[in-house]
Amino acid sequence: MVYLNGEFTPKNKASISVMDRGFLFGDGVYEVIPVYAGKIFRLYEHLQRLQNSLDAIQIQNPYSNNEWLDIFNRLLSFSSTANQALYLQITRGADVSRKHSFEALIPSVFVEANSLTPKSRTELETGFSAISQADFRWQRCDIKSTSLLANIIYSQQAKACHAEEVILHRDQLVTEGATSNVFIVKDSTLFTHPTGTNILSGITRDLVLESAKYCNLAIQEVAPTLTQLLSADEVWISSSTREVMPITKVDDQLINHGKVGEHWLEIYNHYQTLKHA
Numbered sequence: 001m002v003y004l005n006g007e008f009t010p011k012n013k014a015s016i017s018v019m020d021r022g023f024l025f026g027d028g029v030y031e032v033i034p035v036y037a038g039k040i041f042r043l044y045e046h047l048q049r050l051q052n053s054l055d056a057i058q059i060q061n062p063y064s065n066n067e068w069l070d071i072f073n074r075l076l077s078f079s080s081t082a083n084q085a086l087y088l089q090i091t092r093g094a095d096v097s098r099k100h101s102f103e104a105l106i107p108s109v110f111v112e113a114n115s116l117t118p119k120s121r122t123e124l125e126t127g128f129s130a131i132s133q134a135d136f137r138w139q140r141c142d143i144k145s146t147s148l149l150a151n152i153i154y155s156q157q158a159k160a161c162h163a164e165e166v167i168l169h170r171d172q173l174v175t176e177g178a179t180s181n182v183f184i185v186k187d188s189t190l191f192t193h194p195t196g197t198n199i200l201s202g203i204t205r206d207l208v209l210e211s212a213k214y215c216n217l218a219i220q221e222v223a224p225t226l227t228q229l230l231s232a233d234e235v236w237i238s239s240s241t242r243e244v245m246p247i248t249k250v251d252d253q254l255i256n257h258g259k260v261g262e263h264w265l266e267i268y269n270h271y272q273t274l275k276h277a
């Protein structure tokens with residue numbers, strides 16, 4: 001079952017207008033929210049980021065936080081799977097003709113829940129590879145927009161290279177991954193690009209920083225250079241579905257001789273306690 005514009009309906013019965021601006025222009029925003037043991041994780045942080053994205057493109061939030069929660073809970077009740085990922089998307093809605101500028105329309109709302117299987121510690125400890133690429137995305141990466149063409153191109157490149165992620169750099173500074181935030185550790189200090197319009201402010205990014213504080217790891221919200229990335233002691237990526245994942249190879253360069261670092265394990269362990277708190 002999925003939620004579409006006020007109704008719960010089987011996915012194969014759900015349909016929208018061809019004039020929907022989400023379909024025509026990718027004129028919409030989205031969120032992905034993890035659910036662990038039936039509990040929605042960091043719900044209000046995700047709803048706040050949703051509000052920020054909606055405000056940035058002048059779409060009115062169709063629901064209050066309690067109404068969102070009701071929709072999520074009803075959707076989750078259709079499945080007995082303990083760990084799920086909620087996907088929600090709001091588009092500007094359908095107009096009568098195709099034009100770039102917009103009038104006030106009735107937003108289209110779609111929500112679905114899919115099972116989520118985070119990688120186990122043993123799987124993560126094998127390490128993952130990434131490739132680096134110039135960041136050619138637009139300069140409002142803080143908006144969680146459904147217009148994802150650049151991210152699609154990068155993800156396909158990663159797939160072709162059997163890599164987990166593409167790490168992006170703008171003017172030699174590491175911004176983030178195509179679908180994640182990026183961290184490096186050098187001499188026991190954690191570096192990550194500051195929030196702003198060049199990155200999506202990840203909810204997991206905040207959780208990693210919270211975990212780093214707990215673990216007494218020094219934090220610098222300063223973008224590492226590409227050279228610093230390649231000579232880092234540790235490299236991690238983070239996202240709601242991947243949590244915090246160790247990268248042990250970037251392009252042809254092994255990180256920490258291809259071994260997962262000790263700080264990653266500390267952060268991973270603390271993250272697991274936050275998930276189940």
Ligand code: PLP
Nearest residue numbers: 179180181200202203204239240
């Ligand atoms: N940056 C980008 C470009 C993303 O697409 C994502 C997740 O989809 C993230 C960062 C991580 O955000 P979050 O931790 O909220 O999932």
